[in-house]
Amino acid sequence: MRIRRKAGRRDKALNNYPGLVFGDLLLAEQAVRQKRSGGGWRQLAVEIGCGKGRFVAEMATRQPGTLFVAVEMEAEVLFHAAEKIIAAGCENVALIAADAARLPDIIPPGQVDVIYLNFSDPWPKARHSKRRLTSPGFLRIYHRLLARTGRLVMKTDNRPLFEFSLQNLAGEGWQLLTVGWDYSFRDNPDDAETEYEHRFRELGTAIMRLAAAPGTGWQPVSSCKSAADADGGPSGCHPAPAGPFRMSRPGGWQSGPSERCGSHH
Numbered sequence: 001m002r003i004r005r006k007a008g009r010r011d012k013a014l015n016n017y018p019g020l021v022f023g024d025l026l027l028a029e030q031a032v033r034q035k036r037s038g039g040g041w042r043q044l045a046v047e048i049g050c051g052k053g054r055f056v057a058e059m060a061t062r063q064p065g066t067l068f069v070a071v072e073m074e075a076e077v078l079f080h081a082a083e084k085i086i087a088a089g090c091e092n093v094a095l096i097a098a099d100a101a102r103l104p105d106i107i108p109p110g111q112v113d114v115i116y117l118n119f120s121d122p123w124p125k126a127r128h129s130k131r132r133l134t135s136p137g138f139l140r141i142y143h144r145l146l147a148r149t150g151r152l153v154m155k156t157d158n159r160p161l162f163e164f165s166l167q168n169l170a171g172e173g174w175q176l177l178t179v180g181w182d183y184s185f186r187d188n189p190d191d192a193e194t195e196y197e198h199r200f201r202e203l204g205t206a207i208m209r210l211a212a213a214p215g216t217g218w219q220p221v222s223s224c225k226s227a228a229d230a231d232g233g234p235s236g237c238h239p240a241p242a243g244p245f246r247m248s249r250p251g252g253w254q255s256g257p258s259e260r261c262g263s264h265h
């Protein structure tokens with residue numbers, strides 16, 4: 001019975017939102033290409049594992065100058081995300097039912113300004129470590145997708161996953177921009193709360209956040225405050241550790257305009 005209900009919700013999500021929800025990679029690739037060329041959006045952001053879509057709906061509303069592509073491998077939850085996007089009146093979103101590993105089939109290399117990983121599944125067993133969204137295989141995919149000044153932003157409540165991510169970013173030669181071990185999104189106007197984050201914050205759980213860049217289009221910075229400013233000002237920020245990590249700031253990153261979705265176009 002549960003499986004039938006899940007299949008029903010999956011069909012509902014995939015069939016009822018033409019132009020917003022895509023289950024077919026070829027159609028998704030075409031849609032993103034067309035939206036990019038026709039929409040006049042200045043930035044391209046990708047959220048991986050968007051779940052029920054609270055984050056992408058809020059961010060797309062706040063940043064109408066950015067096209068948001070959200071991928072989620074559990075298609076049935078995209079029903080909730082689609083309803084939120086429609087309620088917000090946002091045209092700058094594409095919701096794609098796909099594994100993040102398929103992103104290179106949807107977006108050409110070097111096009112993405114920011115990739116968000118919000119409360120990714122921790123996959124605690126060692127034999128599942130390749131499924132973690134900050135394993136080296138996924139980091140290489142992100143590197144390929146990101147523009148020269150692009151960045152990866154990750155939030156989690158899971159310390160082992162956070163430490164695993166820091167290790168892999170160092171191992172893959174990424175530059176760490178900010179690290180927050182007890183991060184409050186309220187201090188960051190360029191961030192929004194996710195469904196999981198809301199639950200964890202109510203429980204008083206510390207949230208960790210990092211921003212990192214793979215490329216060379218970044219200048220070093222000397223203090224946490226500068227890096228936080230460059231990245232929208234997360235609190236609970238600490239300077240990145242010495243050694244393989246280096247503090248730096250983006251050159252050329254601009255956050256989206258402040259008007260709401262409905263005023264775009």
Ligand SMILES: C[S@@+](CC[C@H](N)C(=O)[O-])C[C@H]1O[C@@H](n2cnc3c(N)ncnc32)[C@H](O)[C@@H]1O
Pocket residue numbers: 048049050051052071072073074077098099100101118119120121133194195196197
């Ligand atoms: C713990 S939930 C967090 C949902 C949401 N980001 C939030 O913070 O409320 C993680 C989500 O990531 C999705 N996910 C995990 N691995 C994925 C992958 N490889 N590609 C796409 N989505 C993935 C899961 O299906 C799940 O919906």
